[in-house]
Amino acid sequence: MSPPAGTDTGAPVPDGGTVVYELADGCTLDDVEEGSCYVGTVNGVVEYGVFVDLSEELSGLVHDSNLVGDYDVGDELVVELAEVRENGDVSFEEVQFADYTTEAVGRGTDAVVDDLADVTGETVTVRGEVLQIKQTGGPTIFQLRDESGVVPCAAFDEAGVRAFPAVDLGDVAEVTGRVESRNGGVQVEVDELTVLGGDRERAVRDDIDEALDEAAEPADIDPLVEWPAFEKLWDDLRDVARQLRRTVLEGRPIRMRHHADGDGLCASVPLQLALERFVARHYQDDEAGRHMLKRLPSKAPYYELEDVTRDLNFALENRERHGQKLPLVLMLDNGSTEEDTPAYRNLRHYDIPVVVVDHHHPDPEAVEPLIDAHVNPYLHDEDYRITTGMMCVELARMIDPSLTDELRHVPAVAGVSDRSEGEAMPEYVELARQEGYDEADLRDVGEALDYATFWLKYDDGRELIDDALNVNCDDRDRHEEIVEFLSTRAERDVDTQLDAAMDHLEHERLDNGAHLYQIDVEHHAHRFTYPAPGKTTGKIHDRKVEETGDPVITIGYGPDFAVLRSDGVRLDIPEYVTELSDEIDGGGVSGGGHLVVGSIKFVKGMREQVIDALVEKMADAEIDEELQSTGVLSQD
Incomplete structure (x- = not known):
């Protein structure tokens, strides 16, 4: 940096001294001005004066007539730039001050x-x-x-x-x-x-x-629809948007973990795009978004130790090999339950921050001491009907409001995928209709997302998922063709699965009047294909609800797990899990989910005792004909 034009030698500065510039080694004539003062080092003594270096690239002569003191090679003195001749030669005059302040000058x-x-x-x-x-x-x-x-x-x-x-x-x-x-x-x-x-x-x-x-302050936007229940979460979402923007600006990567289903994709894909565009505005490297953000689907409805081990290993390798900071972990449509806490404790060993945006029934006392932020409708006396996709579309808009037109249909896809019966669903569906989607289209998009992510397994399938959801997609015709293909294949595979499974359903009428259907999905459904056990159980459940019109509970079980669905019965699956864990010694019971949709695990040898005890609790549950299902989650 050159001194300011017109700098007067000996000009006063705030501390009462004088400004003397000290040049960096690479500075040249372009970085100095006549009349300004500089620190020089004597590099040669001759009869007619001394030669002085201001930097490795800039030297000149102080004629003996302009010297005040006597100097040897290596001595420092303060000189004023007197003249730059046409041939590039530089001459200086020595100056002395009782007091001065040194200011470093970089090259350029x-x-x-x-x-x-x-x-x-x-x-x-x-x-x-x-x-x-x-x-x-x-x-x-x-x-x-x-x-x-x-x-x-x-x-x-x-x-x-x-x-x-x-x-x-x-x-x-x-x-x-x-x-x-x-x-x-x-x-x-x-x-x-x-x-x-x-x-x-x-x-x-x-x-x-x-x-x-x-720069971290979120955009000031209005929600896509007016919904009093949603307004309770608005400040929490703004806090998370601010934290995510600040995380990007500080150069900390983000690992985005999301449930591998329609709602999880409706949450993570818009947020990934918003953060990438935010990165692009603040980083000069086009590759920065790829290195700063990773979207990672999780098959389990909680943060598995397998997943957190992968994440930690990846983060530590990146720190060692690429000099990156350790990441922030962002949990979407997942991460609110006690089952997540072992993974969070593992992250705490490295002070890795965790942010959770979820709509499953939470265990705040268990998770909140281990995480940095938690947005969940249950924390505001609301429930699962506000889906994670709905929340994250607004979160994405707070980070990059220019995405609004691309995301208007996504909350409706999220709501249909998770069968939300929230008061605002008709308004979300209307927004989607204005973008060219009727309710059948929304269901097809949700099915296409579930189908694609099942076969993608641990791969994020970026381009395919973007096209299926029609986010960051530049060809509407391609989007429609892909959705038709995937949703048709999904329907075919569901029909094949149910044709094999329905004859093996066990039925009984509980004391409270609800129908209970049970099926061993390990032995009476196709394995390692679509739909997975959770989706299979959900599809069976939907068919029986439609057939009977009565309160229905469906249990799909395997050797060491059970998937639970309910309509018209006031269950509390997280509470049942807690009670069974205490009541059945050696059962190894764990799990959770929504109140009336969830899954549990147990040790193989205790399956009969666990399921019998679970059915007893369900038989005592209150019947509510108006209670609607949360929808089918694609849990494995």
Whole structure:
């Protein structure tokens, strides 16, 4: 950075001294001005004066007539730039002050990240926090954040050798180098990188913190529909939107875990897109979104130790190999129950933050001491009818409101997929109708999502799922063709499964008048194909509800699990799980879900005792003819 034009030698500064500039090693004539004062080092003594270095690239003569003292090689003195001749020779005059303040000058023009695209090919100085240090086979890449954005800075030593090894993650640094175009953005090719401390470090951090507070503030939007029940969650969602935006701005990756069903996809896909676009606005590297965000479907209705182990291993490898910060884990349509706590305790060993957005019946006393934020309608005396997809569409809009037109149909898909009977469902369906979807279309989209994610297993299937949901999809015809194909195949496979299973249903009438249907899905349904046991149980249940018109409970069980569905009966599956765990010694009972939709696990040898005890509790449950099912969740 050159001193300001018109700087007067000896001009007073706030502490009463004088400004004397100290040039970085790479500074050239472009970084100095006549009449300004600089710290110089004597590099040679001759009869007619001394030669002085201001930097490795800039030297000049102080004629003996302009010297005040006597100097040897290596001595420092303060000089004023007197003249730059046409041939490039530089002359100085020695000056002396009783008091002065030194100000460091980096090579090139001061710039902020947002402006770098306008100065491609020029040398600049940028100051910010080091967010990532990645060693490639060639340069070391330092991701540097200032108050306006993040830019990759490539520093070269020997190929594959760490440049500037004294620089650590989280340091505040001053980078000087040439701006070049790369990966759809810009990159600084580093000449000098210096770690800042003291007042200069504090000033940079203060500027960044102030800018990040402003940039992290969620967009001020109105909800897609007016729904008093939903309004109770609005402030919680804004807090999460603020936290997610701040997480991205601070360079912390996000691992997004979601239940692998229609509602989970309606929650995670819009949020992934919103965060990617937010990353793109603040990072100069087009590849940043891919490295910062991972969407990961979870088959189980809770955060399994298998999944958390994968996540931890991935995060620790990325920290070691790519210099990334440890991630924030974002749980969607999952993560509210006591079954999640072993995974959360594992994350706590590494201080990894966890945010949960879910609509399953929660165990707040168990999970909230282990997580950083929890949005759930049950915490506001509401229930499952507010689906996670509905919440996350609004969350995505708070992060990137430009997505609104692409997401208007998604809450209705989420509601239909989870059979929500919320008061606002007709309004969500009307929004979807305005986008060209009738209720049959919405059901087909939900079935297509369930079918696709079943076969994708642990793969996020980004492009296929985007097209099936018609989010970030540029071809409506392709979307409709894919949905028709997938939903038709899903219907065919369901019919095949039910043709095999229905003859094996066991039926009884409970004391409270409800129909109870049970089936051994391990022995009387096709395995390892669509639909999975949870979906199979749900489809059987739907058929029996339609046939009887009466209160119905359906249990699909295997060797060590049972899937539960209910219509017209006031069950409390999470409470049953707690009671069975206490009452049956050696049963190993665990599980949960919604009040009337859920699953439980137990040890294989105790299946008969657990299910018999469960049926007894169901027989005592209150009948409510108006109570509607939460819908069929695609649990395995």
